[in-house]
Amino acid sequence: MLQSRFKMPSREELKKRMDNIPDNIMKECPVCHSTFFSMRAGKQRTCPNCGFGFRITAKRRAKITFDSFEELDSDVTVPKQYTDEKYMAKVAKAKKVTGIKESVLTGIGTLAKMKVAVGIMDPFFVMGSLGSATGEKIVRLFERATRDQLPVVMFTASGGARMQEGINSLMQMAKVSQAVEAHSKAGLFYLVVLCDPTTGGVTASFAMQGDIILAESHALVGFAGRRVIEQTIMKQPPKDFQRAETVIQHGFIDAIVPRSDMKKTLTNLLSLHTKENANGE
């Protein structure tokens, strides 16, 4: 009798039903490995179990973090001198996926009516790598902030130097560093939020130069790649040796802030660093 009520659908029918299920309906957290309906990650795109912030485009981050955001230098893109076909194809695809023309989105944002110069790296743009135009956009942002007496908030997410641009990519580390220092010397506030993943030449320059350095929960933060280290020491590095929670224990991060608290935290820290709150002014 039961059998008549719960009839097993045919194999074909099952296959047809499977095909009707949209892709990506379930998501697995790469950190805690829990599986959940994608929708539960919400607008913030975080793991409902451990709070890990999934990689998101720079545009989305600007939208969920700031009250308003006005883009700067939106036309700055990979210089014409680079013509390698494979590289160009990668860049073209990245532009389509991210909606921006280089691996960093820069602009002027507001939080609780405070104006702030904002840089957001996009991990989907050639791994958020540091191209010449990425460096150029960041430098222009710092120059603008220095001129207009604005604090800078920078969200880092990068695989490091952009191999395709060779030594010019390396030079960006120096170029950006001096813009950061000029901003700092003007007595202005620079806040970094390390996002997943922040590595290589970005870690070894402006990601580690903030007055305050925050990290998103469980973000990967390191300099050398895991595989390179493995080949050097001939053994497996500890599992979480480059997670924000490990890096903070070694003293290189001020605080770990889950994405859901980011807006509140930034607002608080920015308001503590406004001119009106500075003593003797």
Add this chain to the structure above:
Amino acid sequence: MANKTAYERVTAARSPKKMTTDELISGLISNFFELHGDRSDGDDQAVIGGVGRLNDQPITVVGIRKGTDTEENIKRHFGSPEPEGYRKALRLMKQAEKFHRPILALVNTPGAWPDVDAEYHGIGSAIAQCLQVGMQLRVPYISIIVGEGGSGGAIALACGDRVFMFEDSIYSVLSPEGYASIMWKDSAKVKEAAEALKLTPEWLLKTGIIDQIIHEYHSGDDLEPLRDFLANQFNELKNLPVDELMRQRHNRYRKF
């Protein structure tokens, strides 16, 4: 020299016959006195630093060095500094600024030391400080790529007013092996990688990454011409008002 292929240049830059950082220091600097330690964690053997005189002028020297035998190479991680090494260099460079001494940085490294402790001790942060603070030092600062100039570990000490390279030296965003493995997932394509990276002094001079190529010196050579050349370069920089020195340095890197 110009007819060497990029890969031949890589081999020459890594040759054990190359003049070592220590030899260069003893040939260039009189009364050199080595200063140890980063005042925080340790004394990295891959970085040598100290004070002395270059043609009578007091100077601070920092250098990344490989070893001459296996034992030394193990101690110095084959010329790959740990965070403590960069912090030692930075400490000595700040000291140079305080006493208005020019800085000479000698670079021979395949890159910073990639291991777990280096990560724990903040290798990224250490290099970032070398860049941020190093580039703002208000004294003349000259860097020479002696052999290998690999990646962030090299630029940390190669961001001064002038950057020179020896004939048999290379400077790149990553080692050719690393590049081949990342770009083509085939670390055997080192020769192609060396070409693609454009890591030769001639190319880097043409594109303004470096300012001049220095004739290759060998062990036992008289370094007097190099000593005079450097003394002249430092004098030129010293004669600039400090603000002009800073402006020129800023422009040098702003254009990249």
